[in-house]
Amino acid sequence: MSRLQVVSGKGGTGKTTVAAALALALATEGKRTLLVEVEGRQGIAQLFETEALPYEERKIAVAPGGGEVYALAIDPELALLDYLQMFYKLGGAGRALKKLGAIDFATTIAPGLRDVLLTGKACEAVRRKDKAGRFAYDYVVMDAPPTGRITRFLNVNDEVAGLAKIGPIHNQAQAVMRVLKSPETAVHLVTLLEEMPVQETADGIAELRAAKLPVGRIIVNMVRPEVLDAEDLELVRGVPRSSVARSLSAAGLGGARRGGNAEKLVAPLLQQAEEYAERYALEHEQRAVLAEQGLPLHELPLHAEGMDLAGLYELATELREQGLS
Amino acid sequence: MSPEPAHAQDTARRLSPARVLGVDPLLDDPATRIVVCCGSGGVGKTTTAAALGLRAAERGRKVVVLTIDPARRLAQSMGIDSLDNTPRRVKGVDGDGELHAMMLDMKRTFDEIVEAHADGERAAAILNNPFYQSLSAGFAGTQEYMAMEKLGQLRARDEWDLIVVDTPPSRSALDFLDAPKRLGSFLDGRLIRLLTAPAKLGGRAGMKFLNVGMSMMTGTLGKLLGGQLLKDVQTFVAAMDTTFGGFRTRADATYRLLQAPGTAFLVVAAPERDALREAAYFVQRLAAEDMPLAGLVLNRVHGSGAARLSAERALAAAENLVEPRIVDQDGGKAGLRNSPDTYGSSDSPAPESPAGESSGPPASGTGSPGPDQEDEGAQGVEQLTAGLLRLHAERMQLLSREQRTRDRFTALHPEVAVAEVAALPGDVHDLAGLRDIGDRLAANRPELPEAAVD
Numbered sequence: 001m002s003r004l005q006v007v008s009g010k011g012g013t014g015k016t017t018v019a020a021a022l023a024l025a026l027a028t029e030g031k032r033t034l035l036v037e038v039e040g041r042q043g044i045a046q047l048f049e050t051e052a053l054p055y056e057e058r059k060i061a062v063a064p065g066g067g068e069v070y071a072l073a074i075d076p077e078l079a080l081l082d083y084l085q086m087f088y089k090l091g092g093a094g095r096a097l098k099k100l101g102a103i104d105f106a107t108t109i110a111p112g113l114r115d116v117l118l119t120g121k122a123c124e125a126v127r128r129k130d131k132a133g134r135f136a137y138d139y140v141v142m143d144a145p146p147t148g149r150i151t152r153f154l155n156v157n158d159e160v161a162g163l164a165k166i167g168p169i170h171n172q173a174q175a176v177m178r179v180l181k182s183p184e185t186a187v188h189l190v191t192l193l194e195e196m197p198v199q200e201t202a203d204g205i206a207e208l209r210a211a212k213l214p215v216g217r218i219i220v221n222m223v224r225p226e227v228l229d230a231e232d233l234e235l236v237r238g239v240p241r242s243s244v245a246r247s248l249s250a251a252g253l254g255g256a257r258r259g260g261n262a263e264k265l266v267a268p269l270l271q272q273a274e275e276y277a278e279r280y281a282l283e284h285e286q287r288a289v290l291a292e293q294g295l296p297l298h299e300l301p302l303h304a305e306g307m308d309l310a311g312l313y314e315l316a317t318e319l320r321e322q323g324l325s
Numbered sequence: 326m327s328p329e330p331a332h333a334q335d336t337a338r339r340l341s342p343a344r345v346l347g348v349d350p351l352l353d354d355p356a357t358r359i360v361v362c363c364g365s366g367g368v369g370k371t372t373t374a375a376a377l378g379l380r381a382a383e384r385g386r387k388v389v390v391l392t393i394d395p396a397r398r399l400a401q402s403m404g405i406d407s408l409d410n411t412p413r414r415v416k417g418v419d420g421d422g423e424l425h426a427m428m429l430d431m432k433r434t435f436d437e438i439v440e441a442h443a444d445g446e447r448a449a450a451i452l453n454n455p456f457y458q459s460l461s462a463g464f465a466g467t468q469e470y471m472a473m474e475k476l477g478q479l480r481a482r483d484e485w486d487l488i489v490v491d492t493p494p495s496r497s498a499l500d501f502l503d504a505p506k507r508l509g510s511f512l513d514g515r516l517i518r519l520l521t522a523p524a525k526l527g528g529r530a531g532m533k534f535l536n537v538g539m540s541m542m543t544g545t546l547g548k549l550l551g552g553q554l555l556k557d558v559q560t561f562v563a564a565m566d567t568t569f570g571g572f573r574t575r576a577d578a579t580y581r582l583l584q585a586p587g588t589a590f591l592v593v594a595a596p597e598r599d600a601l602r603e604a605a606y607f608v609q610r611l612a613a614e615d616m617p618l619a620g621l622v623l624n625r626v627h628g629s630g631a632a633r634l635s636a637e638r639a640l641a642a643a644e645n646l647v648e649p650r651i652v653d654q655d656g657g658k659a660g661l662r663n664s665p666d667t668y669g670s671s672d673s674p675a676p677e678s679p680a681g682e683s684s685g686p687p688a689s690g691t692g693s694p695g696p697d698q699e700d701e702g703a704q705g706v707e708q709l710t711a712g713l714l715r716l717h718a719e720r721m722q723l724l725s726r727e728q729r730t731r732d733r734f735t736a737l738h739p740e741v742a743v744a745e746v747a748a749l750p751g752d753v754h755d756l757a758g759l760r761d762i763g764d765r766l767a768a769n770r771p772e773l774p775e776a777a778v779d
């Protein structure tokens with residue numbers, strides 16, 4: 001199992017939720033995982049119902065079974081200051097740079113610099129060991145940028161190539177790429193069973209593969225329960241309305257006769273079944289597209305009431321049962 | 326003897342929106358010149374923009390739709406799948422109006438600004454500048470900036486009487502208001518001026534201290550970014566500056582265009598917690614910026630033709646149908662014994678159905694198929710009916726969730742007019758689909774037609 005698990009996905013597919021659930025799932029007994037956020041949205045804090053995360057690793061949850069989940073929201077500005085401090089011993093001048101807007105300026109005109117700082121911090125956590133020589137974290141899970149930007153984000157070498165051919169930035173990029181392109185890393189893509197996210201997932205996988213970045217799994221999120229199966233839907237097409245009316249009546253929903261309460265329900269219920277059938281067919285098509293990618297495919301159920309902490313733990317259990325940890 | 330408790334219908338429609346957004350009056354009004362569709366990603370903004378454009382055109386206006394990042398099939402349906410950055414007339418539009426559509430190419434738009442404002446040699450120098458190239462292709466905010474720039478251009482051409490514009494799929498819906506300013510102030514900013522004019526700065530005695538800091542800073546940045554990149558930035562900004570006015574001036578001009586009378590903002594959302602939270606945020610922001618909000622378009626609202634049947638009752642009824650089978654394997658009569666009232670009514674076949682088809686449980690042994698087969702058929706129908714009821718229960722739960730989130734929004738913003746658009750089961754990929762969305766937008770009724778009782 002790769003120690004750096006990168007989770008990407010189209011916006012709105014719930015990649016932060018899946019990343020958080022994965023961090024919980026991987027924190028089995030005695031293990032420690034670090035959940036990393038790179039986009040400054042404080043999505044992790046929201047999910048775990050805590051106050052905004054500082055730029056500092058802190059314990060955020062105990063996983064089912066006793067493992068620990070730490071979280072870190074990487075702030076590129078502070079990461080750059082850290083970095084300048086480390087290599088150039090700037091001291092107070094670093095703060096002056098920040099005040100002048102130079103840090104913002106630097107990360108803005110060179111987005112690759114920002115990315116190498118973010119991925120660099122995550123890779124550092126992956127490689128960090130304690131005094132006993134044990135890894136500080138068994139797994140690092142990254143809530144990464146969306147599918148459309150993930151390859152550029154991870155392929156930092158190309159991004160900073162034009163900017164730094166030698167020197168610390170260059171060395172950092174090299175070190176980051178060694179981790180990212182190794183089996184130590186797996187990039188997972190979260191999608192929904194809808195046309196656009198699936199298309200974007202397929203495109204994203206092709207891009208990642210072209211850049212020789214290791215693609216992990218496809219995680220289909222928010223899968224709706226199957227209420228009617230293919231056989232039922234076949235039956236819907238031919239069923240006499242009168243017998244449905246009688247069934248409804250038998251269930252205690254009023255008269256089956258024309259104009260009776262049960263009979264009046266038949267048309268709208270069949271209409272809903274037709275809509276369901278259309279969606280069912282669409283989802284079937286999208287599943288087929290995903291299956292063609294030749295990657296392990298996992299499905300997580302929809303939490304209709306919205307995601308909360310309890311739901312997150314349920315998803316983590318689900319991921320464990322599906323063998324993701 | 327209605328089986329539904331009297332309050333069932335009331336709970337479904339307890340709160341109605343404070344105001345209903347009339348889409349047609351907005352589109353028909355000749356004073357409406359620009360409609361901006363904004364909202365968070367994944368709520369159907371682009372489709373809404375396209376549907377509004379088509380509807381306005383078919384109601385007689387000369388319309389151009391500016392889309393940012395349409396789904397492939399939606400773009401194909403309008404014939405704009407080629408990226409040439411100019412409006413193309415859409416074929417197949419009914420009526421006297423015209424519909425033109427285009428897809429934004431941000432790099433090209435940026436190039437065009439440069440070409441339009443600089444002479445050949447200077448333009449070439451800018452276009453070939455490496456910093457310009459990365460800025461125009463990927464700078465955070467460039468897409469938003471260029472979308473606004475293109476809007477300004479289309480408006481200036483004055484060839485259309487209505488422009489419908491989609492906004493970029495930003496991380497936050499607010500990015501499209503902020504990014505142009507951010508890009509503008511970044512390029513016009515203090516730091517970049519300091520970097521591009523160090524000599525001027527050195528001449529002033531009072532700035533000496535700062536100047537020491539500056540050279541240290543340029544040094545550090547140079548080390549970090551590579552001296553070449555910094556030099557590229559400096560030459561680029563200098564070239565841009567001398568050829569045409571500052572970026573901020575341009576950004577400000579588009580900004581004023583958005584505040585002008587004739588512009589109408591539509592906030593697009595889906596009836597989901599996060600999307601509506603973002604929508605509420607956007608509504609407040611538009612008000613703070615004096616941007617004219619026309620209303621909220623609530624996409625993908627579900628309805629039910631059987632809204633009188635509550636989720637709880639549907640589930641209970643489904644259990645009635647399925648449960649007896651688990652304890653009692655003898656067939657379809659078990660369910661009926663529970664409801665002697667309805668026995669009589671289900672015994673007499675519905676008028677439109679020939680007697681032979683009535684393979685319902687009470688009629689056992691009267692039809693041609695053997696009793697076993699028939700029983701199986703009846704069981705199949707009951708299973709299916711139970712499934713239909715569970716599906717309905719799911720729909721009703723969804724409905725009340727949507728209602729709750731929407732009511733929360735209307736409670737916070739009773740002044741915002743709302744247009745609800747009934748959900749479609751699939752994606753839209755042709756004009757007929759867009760027309761259908763347009764009808765739903767204007768009809769503003771999420772309910773499915775009630776079961777026809779002729």
